[in-house]
Amino acid sequence: MKIAMVGQFPPHFGGVGVHIHTLSKQLVKQGHEVYVITYPHKDISDIDGIHVIGTKGVNIPGIRGLMFKRNAKKALSDLVKKEDIDIIHGHYLFPAGAAAVEVGNANNIKTYVTAHGSDMFELYKSQPLMRPFIKNVLKKADGIFAVSNALKDEIIATGVEGISDKIKLSWNSVDIEKFTDNDNDSFKKEFNLLDKPIVLFVGNLIKRKNVDSLIEAKKISSSDYYLVIVGDGPLYDKLKSKVENEEMSDVIFAGSRTDVENIIPSCDVLILPSFSESFGLVLIEALACGKPVIGSNVGGITEIINDDVGLFINPNDISSIANAVDKMINDTDLRLKFANNARKRAMDFSEIVIPYDEAI
Numbered sequence: 001m002k003i004a005m006v007g008q009f010p011p012h013f014g015g016v017g018v019h020i021h022t023l024s025k026q027l028v029k030q031g032h033e034v035y036v037i038t039y040p041h042k043d044i045s046d047i048d049g050i051h052v053i054g055t056k057g058v059n060i061p062g063i064r065g066l067m068f069k070r071n072a073k074k075a076l077s078d079l080v081k082k083e084d085i086d087i088i089h090g091h092y093l094f095p096a097g098a099a100a101v102e103v104g105n106a107n108n109i110k111t112y113v114t115a116h117g118s119d120m121f122e123l124y125k126s127q128p129l130m131r132p133f134i135k136n137v138l139k140k141a142d143g144i145f146a147v148s149n150a151l152k153d154e155i156i157a158t159g160v161e162g163i164s165d166k167i168k169l170s171w172n173s174v175d176i177e178k179f180t181d182n183d184n185d186s187f188k189k190e191f192n193l194l195d196k197p198i199v200l201f202v203g204n205l206i207k208r209k210n211v212d213s214l215i216e217a218k219k220i221s222s223s224d225y226y227l228v229i230v231g232d233g234p235l236y237d238k239l240k241s242k243v244e245n246e247e248m249s250d251v252i253f254a255g256s257r258t259d260v261e262n263i264i265p266s267c268d269v270l271i272l273p274s275f276s277e278s279f280g281l282v283l284i285e286a287l288a289c290g291k292p293v294i295g296s297n298v299g300g301i302t303e304i305i306n307d308d309v310g311l312f313i314n315p316n317d318i319s320s321i322a323n324a325v326d327k328m329i330n331d332t333d334l335r336l337k338f339a340n341n342a343r344k345r346a347m348d349f350s351e352i353v354i355p356y357d358e359a360i
Helices: 015-029 063-082 093-106 118-126 128-140 149-156 186-191 211-220 236-245 260-266 281-288 299-303 318-330 332-349
Strands: 002-006 033-038 051-054 087-091 110-115 143-146 167-169 198-202 226-230 251-255 269-272 293-296 310-313
Touching: 002 015, 002 063, 002 093, 015 033, 015 087, 015 281, 033 063, 063 093, 087 093, 093 110, 093 118, 093 128, 110 128, 118 128, 118 149, 143 149, 149 167, 149 299, 186 251, 186 260, 198 260, 198 318, 211 226, 211 236, 211 318, 226 260, 236 251, 260 281, 269 281, 269 318, 281 293, 281 332, 293 299, 293 318, 310 318, 318 332
Parallel strands: 002 033, 002 087, 033 051, 087 110, 110 143, 143 167, 198 226, 198 269, 226 251, 269 293, 293 310
Antiparallel strands: none
16 A cells, blocks of 8 residues: 655654654554655665655745645645655644644545644644634544543544544554664763763753753752763754853753664663653653663653663652752662663564554
8 A cells, every 4th residue: 555654754863753753653564565754864764674755945943834735735736746655643632633634634645643642632722713714624633643642532532423433543663673772882982981870861942842941950960971962953052051150060961862772771860851742752762771760740751661670750850850860860779670671671672563454
């Protein structure tokens, strides 16, 4: 069968792109032909047997999203004219999901959308003007997937007619061959981080990820460690300037990286202090690398972390973050217990499930 995906995709960074890439690779492996329509980028190219189509427009976060619905819709319409597409799958309810359902409905093609979290937890909740558009996507889609039960409940709460009958859980998955519990210390050597434990954050530097509180927590922490921040985003300069102006030591900004699978094995614990999170893909990547984790007691994070692999924090309480880090760093036995159980827990998320099997 021929399947068209719409949404973020490499070389763009982010959990949505990882999700689409993982699913698309599995579909190709099963003998299907996959096309991905994604945001503009100068380095767009086919990868892993997947046909990648970059849209027109500017590659500037914020602005590109405003243009993507129109440009993705055009690119998808052009693709449908050239290829006998059997399934369209939009990732992120708006704008990708909107483009997918409009083209799918117009051409009588089975169309699915996946909600990835901030489309509901942020866009839907904080921007009332967007709610009718998102509800329209949910109404028109033939099937809806949510990457966590918390997100599934949020979507059902919209009250869209028939929503409960066409929504199902579709967890993110982790590549356990790519993310492994090896002894790779290349990142430690690169940044000369050989003499202290490493507390690692990986993600977009946006308000929701709560990295500012992570930095504040280090100030009051009783343990001695390197705080390594991997990622880029609108708050990068502000956060880095904060650390420099306050002359904080042992806080390292590594920027955006494409080798996260080589960085996580270098850390002692990975932390995700988000105010909200639909899932938390980086947590299962860390678990696959045999690392203990710390995460906020919110959303989909609560469906990943359990008492065998990590600790929960209150993202609104800086002392809660500091205490959890201190406990993890200072209690060697606890840390080893979590580490020993980590990869086994990651196996629960290792199967790549094709969500629309009934249509294939």
